[in-house]
Amino acid sequence: MLDEAEIKNVLVVTAHPDDIDFGGAGTVAKLVDAGAEVVYCLVTDGDAGGFDRQVDNGGMAVARRAEQTAAADRVGVEDIRFLGYPDGMVEQSLGLRCDITRVIRQVRPDLVITSTPERNYARLGPSHPDHRAVGGATLDAVYPDARNPYAFPELLADEGLDAWTVREVWLMGTPTPNRYVDVTATVDRKIAALRAHESQTGHMQDLDGFVRGWLAANAATAGLPEGAFAEAFQAVVTD
Template sequence: MLDDAEISRILVINAHPDDVDFGAAGTVARWTDAGIEVVYCLVTDGDAGGSDPTVSPAELAALRRSEQKEAARQVGVHDVRFLGYPDGRVEATLGLRRDLARVIRQIRPDRVVCPSPERNYIRPGISHPDHRAVGSAALDAVYPDARNPFAFPELLSDEGLEAWTVREVWIAGTATPTHYVDVTKTFPRKIAALRAHVSQISGRDGLEDFLRERLARAASQGGLPEGSLAEVFQVLDTG
């Protein structure tokens, strides 16, 4: 696994606003504190993530984009990009692979963070179809698409985007973690990022206690000192 000192830029790919904050915001805060540039790419605007019938999908999308930008600011991220795919209808198509390969070639990250493409039978809620589709497309965009100059040649011929090899992928929401990140010190900023998603967490009493318990259990499983909190990932060498 690459040392963070070897990393200058990280791209975090997720399906919906708030996904990164539930899964990896504490880790992201550690990275930005270390001077690493982190960019978010959200495949959807979360326009189907509401329960108020008086709020239109377009209004909800605008609100959730604003919430995600504020959440990103809480952990030191200032570049947030949205691809505008329809929430709840994402598929791992060639078009999505091309769009993600484009972003990878634009950002040229050393490390990519993405959702798991596999169904999690322990925590079914984390396996939203959009999450799995985005995870699958992101892994395909990392290998082979972004690095292969003959994949989507229009990215080079029309947009001047040279091929780029991502050295490492961190999969969030995996049932088979291989790496545990101590986020004890950055946990308050993770909570601040989540609280920015007012449209999603309003009325969710006990969220902080629930997350603290879950991250404490992960830290224990990872062998971290008692009292620690951890976010977990499966790390792939893709260099």
């Protein structure tokens, strides 16, 4: 598995604004602090999310893009790419695989972070169908598409994007984590990023307590000392 010090370029691929902030913003902040370049790729604008039914889908999309931009700023990420797929209707299609492969070949990351394509029966939240579709398409884009020069040949012929091999993928929301990242030093920035998603978290009366309790439980599972916080992933080595 990759040592954190080896990670220089990271691509995060998620379905919606706020997915990375719930699943891995503490880790992103830690990697940025260590000098890694991190790019966000969001498949949808999150236009079907939120609780304010007075805002139409177009207005919600604009609001959530702005929220994600603010949240990314809290953890030091400036490069955010939106693919514009409709929220709630994402499918694990060849078109989505090609779009994600394009971004992988542009960014050329050591590490890709995305959602698990598995259904999590212990905690249903990560199992949103968009999450599973994006996770599956991203894994397909990592292997075999991005590394295969014969996959989507137009990416090379028309855009000059050579094949690229991602070394590792970390899956968020997995029922079977095998990698825990100590985010004790960055948990406050994770919470700040989540607060930036006002349309999604504004109704949560104790967001701070919820996040700290969840991450403290992860830390205990990982054997970290009391008072520590951790984010959990399933690390997939691609070799």
